[in-house]
Amino acid sequence: MPEQEQIVALTPYARSLGITHDGWDAGVPVMRVDFDETVEGRPEHYHGGATGGLLETAGYAVLRAELERLGRDAMLKPINITVQYLAAGKSRTSFAKGRITKLGRRSANITVEAWQDDPARPIATAVMNVLMAD
Amino acid sequence: MTDQPRKFDPRAATPFFVSRGHSGWLGLRYSDHGEDWVELELPWREDLLGEEGQRVLASGPILSLMDMASGMAIWRAMDDFTAIATLDLRVDYVRPAREGAAVFGRSQCYRVTRSAAFVRGVAHDGDIDDPVAHIQAVFMKIAPNTRVMHDA
Numbered sequence: 001m002p003e004q005e006q007i008v009a010l011t012p013y014a015r016s017l018g019i020t021h022d023g024w025d026a027g028v029p030v031m032r033v034d035f036d037e038t039v040e041g042r043p044e045h046y047h048g049g050a051t052g053g054l055l056e057t058a059g060y061a062v063l064r065a066e067l068e069r070l071g072r073d074a075m076l077k078p079i080n081i082t083v084q085y086l087a088a089g090k091s092r093t094s095f096a097k098g099r100i101t102k103l104g105r106r107s108a109n110i111t112v113e114a115w116q117d118d119p120a121r122p123i124a125t126a127v128m129n130v131l132m133a134d
Numbered sequence: 135m136t137d138q139p140r141k142f143d144p145r146a147a148t149p150f151f152v153s154r155g156h157s158g159w160l161g162l163r164y165s166d167h168g169e170d171w172v173e174l175e176l177p178w179r180e181d182l183l184g185e186e187g188q189r190v191l192a193s194g195p196i197l198s199l200m201d202m203a204s205g206m207a208i209w210r211a212m213d214d215f216t217a218i219a220t221l222d223l224r225v226d227y228v229r230p231a232r233e234g235a236a237v238f239g240r241s242q243c244y245r246v247t248r249s250a251a252f253v254r255g256v257a258h259d260g261d262i263d264d265p266v267a268h269i270q271a272v273f274m275k276i277a278p279n280t281r282v283m284h285d286a
Contacts, residue, residue, distance in 0.1 A: 013192035016181040040155040047156035048220040049198025056194050075185070078193040082224040 014057040029061040035091045046089030055126040059110045062098035074132035081128040142209045144172045172206040173240040189233040199239035200269045204253040211243035217276040235259040
């Protein structure tokens with residue numbers, strides 16, 4: 001698969017938070033963050049902001065991967081994000097994966113899910129709109 | 135300060151919340167508060183940039199800042215340190231924050247019910263009339279001995 005060769009670009013913020021690229025799932029980058037104090041809110045649980053950061057990062061990652069595949073080059077700017085917190089994030093690794101719902105010329109609509117043990121039981125989901133500037 | 139004495143004092147409580155964990159990592163600081171709102175400061179940091187080669191703060195830290203300010207605004211409005219959890223948080227990023235500028239997150243708790251608390255707020259980089267982001271969020275109170283959040 002050609003996408004195995006691709007390197008997922010992480011923002012300085014994502015790297016600093018401890019987010020890494022875990023692998024690919026059918027051409028979609030899966031992002032992960034291990035539990036440590038950097039992501040901790042109330043004791044032994046993820047901070048909502050850290051979970052949101054993981055979701056956003058996975059959203060940008062799937063969009064960058066798709067733009068690369070299409071040979072498109074764009075600067076990505078956030079328009080908005082809505083996060084739904086479904087379950088408390090416990091003190092273990094979290095994963096996130098995005099899906100591009102609509103790729104337009106100037107903006108993309110992306111849905112993202114984050115999970116811990118079972119992808120079928122997400123701990124949080126997000127919908128985000130991203131502006132693609134030349 | 136014209137505030138009545140209250141149990142939850144955001145100024146006194148902030149150092150405790152930011153002493154560790156995610157808020158500590160972000161380096162959040164107390165900025166200001168009112169009867170039903172709290173403002174925290176996110177100092178400029180080189181390692182929180184959003185795009186390689188561009189000196190613009192990432193959007194993620196603003197989400198964290200607003201989540202924290204919202205939680206504290208709820209405790210302020212309820213004047214009670216009940217356990218709460220974010221249910222839904224929306225952030226509209228209306229413009230990038232200025233390079234090198236600290237970002238302030240001001241959140242207001244405008245309604246508390248038996249089980250939920252509703253907040254709205256803005257993030258700005260010095261002028262609250264020219265925000266960088268607007269937010270809207272709902273938090274749930276976590277009732278003692280009740281598992282509102284199912285275990286993973």
